[in-house]
Amino acid sequence: MRCLICHEETIPKITWTNFWSLPEKEVLCIVCRSMFQPLKPGCPLCFREGEKGVCEDCQWWEQTHPGLLAKNTSVFQYNEFAKDFVARWKYRGDYILLEALQWHVVEHFSRMRNSDYIIAPIPLSEERSYERGFNQSEAIIDLLNQRPHSLLERRNSEKQSKKGRYARITSNNPFKLIQSVRQPVMLVDDIYTTGTTVRHAASLLKQAGCPAVTSFTIFR
Amino acid sequence: MLQTLRTYFSDDFDWLPDLVTPHYYPQLAGKLLLHYEIPLDEPHLISALSQNVLIKVSGLEHHFWGFRCRRCGNKEQHLFAEIPHAACGKDCVYCRCCIQMGRVTECEPLYFGSPNVAWPRFENPCAWKGELTFSQQTAADEIRNVIQLGKGEKLIWAVCGAGKTEMLFPGLTEAFSSGKRVCLATPRTDVVRELLPRLKAAFPNVEIEALYGDSPNKQGAAQFLIATTHQLLRFAHAFDVMIIDEIDAFPFHQDPALHYASKRAAKIDSSLIYLTATPRKAQHKRIRNKTLPVVFIPKRFHGHPLPVPKLKLTPSLFHHLKRGKIPPSLLEKIKQQQQSNRQLLIFMPSVKQADQIAEYLRKWKMIVESVHAEDPKRADKVMAFRKKHYPILVTTTILERGVTFPSVDVYVVDAGHSVFDEAALVQIAGRAGRSPDDPYGEVIFFHTGKTNPLLDARESIMKMNRLGEKL
Ligand SMILES: [Zn+2]
Ligand SMILES: [Zn+2]
Ligand SMILES: [Zn+2]
Ligand SMILES: [Zn+2]
Numbered sequence: 001m002r003c004l005i006c007h008e009e010t011i012p013k014i015t016w017t018n019f020w021s022l023p024e025k026e027v028l029c030i031v032c033r034s035m036f037q038p039l040k041p042g043c044p045l046c047f048r049e050g051e052k053g054v055c056e057d058c059q060w061w062e063q064t065h066p067g068l069l070a071k072n073t074s075v076f077q078y079n080e081f082a083k084d085f086v087a088r089w090k091y092r093g094d095y096i097l098l099e100a101l102q103w104h105v106v107e108h109f110s111r112m113r114n115s116d117y118i119i120a121p122i123p124l125s126e127e128r129s130y131e132r133g134f135n136q137s138e139a140i141i142d143l144l145n146q147r148p149h150s151l152l153e154r155r156n157s158e159k160q161s162k163k164g165r166y167a168r169i170t171s172n173n174p175f176k177l178i179q180s181v182r183q184p185v186m187l188v189d190d191i192y193t194t195g196t197t198v199r200h201a202a203s204l205l206k207q208a209g210c211p212a213v214t215s216f217t218i219f220r
Numbered sequence: 221m222l223q224t225l226r227t228y229f230s231d232d233f234d235w236l237p238d239l240v241t242p243h244y245y246p247q248l249a250g251k252l253l254l255h256y257e258i259p260l261d262e263p264h265l266i267s268a269l270s271q272n273v274l275i276k277v278s279g280l281e282h283h284f285w286g287f288r289c290r291r292c293g294n295k296e297q298h299l300f301a302e303i304p305h306a307a308c309g310k311d312c313v314y315c316r317c318c319i320q321m322g323r324v325t326e327c328e329p330l331y332f333g334s335p336n337v338a339w340p341r342f343e344n345p346c347a348w349k350g351e352l353t354f355s356q357q358t359a360a361d362e363i364r365n366v367i368q369l370g371k372g373e374k375l376i377w378a379v380c381g382a383g384k385t386e387m388l389f390p391g392l393t394e395a396f397s398s399g400k401r402v403c404l405a406t407p408r409t410d411v412v413r414e415l416l417p418r419l420k421a422a423f424p425n426v427e428i429e430a431l432y433g434d435s436p437n438k439q440g441a442a443q444f445l446i447a448t449t450h451q452l453l454r455f456a457h458a459f460d461v462m463i464i465d466e467i468d469a470f471p472f473h474q475d476p477a478l479h480y481a482s483k484r485a486a487k488i489d490s491s492l493i494y495l496t497a498t499p500r501k502a503q504h505k506r507i508r509n510k511t512l513p514v515v516f517i518p519k520r521f522h523g524h525p526l527p528v529p530k531l532k533l534t535p536s537l538f539h540h541l542k543r544g545k546i547p548p549s550l551l552e553k554i555k556q557q558q559q560s561n562r563q564l565l566i567f568m569p570s571v572k573q574a575d576q577i578a579e580y581l582r583k584w585k586m587i588v589e590s591v592h593a594e595d596p597k598r599a600d601k602v603m604a605f606r607k608k609h610y611p612i613l614v615t616t617t618i619l620e621r622g623v624t625f626p627s628v629d630v631y632v633v634d635a636g637h638s639v640f641d642e643a644a645l646v647q648i649a650g651r652a653g654r655s656p657d658d659p660y661g662e663v664i665f666f667h668t669g670k671t672n673p674l675l676d677a678r679e680s681i682m683k684m685n686r687l688g689e690k691l
Contacts, residue, residue: 007299088319088320092319092320092323093303093314093319093323094316094319094323095301095303095314096301096302096316129306130307131256133303133305133307133312133323133325134303134304134305135306142304
């Protein structure tokens, strides 16, 4: 087996004792594996590391848009290695790369998965998904072996404005609803940075009667 | 079946159509591009296709025993994967090997542009007024002959500081006066950056373009391209003259995709010139078998011998390096060196150590910079050192070749480390004594025990000097 990231031969290590231990097949070498840092406990609402309690951003969100997003769960730090990884996977379009994280991401997901939730991807514009060849959040849902429910669609203009992060949520919503649901929804995406994207999606779902929205993202 | 087997196992490029449509799109000439890379709008693209200026070829070959990527030559099946492809609605195979240059898939073609553009002919293109030494002239004549002949290979094996670039001028003059297209490729971006101004000054009227990962211009439309070898992945049968500088350098010497691409980028009838100061095994073998004609230049252009490295046993090296320090004897040596007029170039095995030692020397009130491959200020720091703005530069193997400083001493710390192979050590030693005003730099390898590369590097430098003396 060769490492999916650096293509070096992988040597299965039986003595590995953390939660990475004994995956079915070693798709990553030890070096690449050690570059992904699992998130340490932090903000209970958004998984930001190093917080003792609800972080400032989440406090702000709760004051201005109470209960809009119940909770975000993330798995790994979005460190430099992760940035390169995402760039190669998403922008260069090296689709199979995501399998590098499968074992750990699936485990994390099943620990918090509540079957009442239906799983929804963050949509890409048709143009973008044609360019890239795939939608990143659908790829993650596929990796998790879940069924995607397309509840939203992109509006035409997709360019994220260069406004400040707080201005963005109040600016035009990039999504529109194509189906309303009465069940709680879990949105799936690759990265949680400011949390604006998932909250845009959540606001449409909640307006249409969805009782609760959470999000699951690989990187934070 | 036999035919496909044959083309699969050789790099014949039979799949490239014999395309000679004359046209006026230099930005398409000899290109092999993905759809989104084509610098034309949709109507122009359609007309270029209908006029046979561009032809579609499939990007992947699908044989029952496996795939091959035609852009990078990849045949390693573990470097192919499937994607549920939105563009074709199927599970589609793509090449992972060359994905940094955009994705080649099963369903999307590559676009091959006819190389047949009439490039200008120049009467006296060369503005360089310098004179070649006797050995430079010998090599220059051989290069010009290969270019005049229009086909054949030649390896120029010239010591560091032999003045390789100038040896190319007569051959380049010949090429541009007969309207040929030329590519000078090198594995190192630093070398592209260093060569561009020199070649522009020598050939002021010829259109010259530099192409590398983040070069400002990406057209690749000039008659004379100076490019990193990676850029050749976007060319096919484009060049009449292909010069590859530093063929033994990383990543070219060990990346089959770059060998494949550079072979394909040259026309079927083309002159191939390779330059190196430190040939690798593969070239030595071809030299011995007499399948690769070689010109050997063991003498520097200023006529002085290469500085022979001194080996200095430093037993407490690891003890100090581990603590981010250097042994007192080495520190003393550096202090002494700083009394002279030369600058000091220190090579360390790793980026971390380079930074630590720079920091340590600063504690002793020395003015020091460190530079490494990913350093955003790399080009500026190197330039400032060349202009003698500060006395000590600590670096890693990235500065082992291509860059020249007029008057330096060179120390390699922990020279027995595996990152310093024979070629690297010869190149590093070759940084010293480059200028006729100061042809003797001191080169010291500090080590904890002699290794083969250390001894081999010193031996090969002494051998060059012996051969050089006979000239
Ligand atoms: Zn790896
Ligand atoms: Zn938070
Ligand atoms: Zn496809
Ligand atoms: Zn390829």
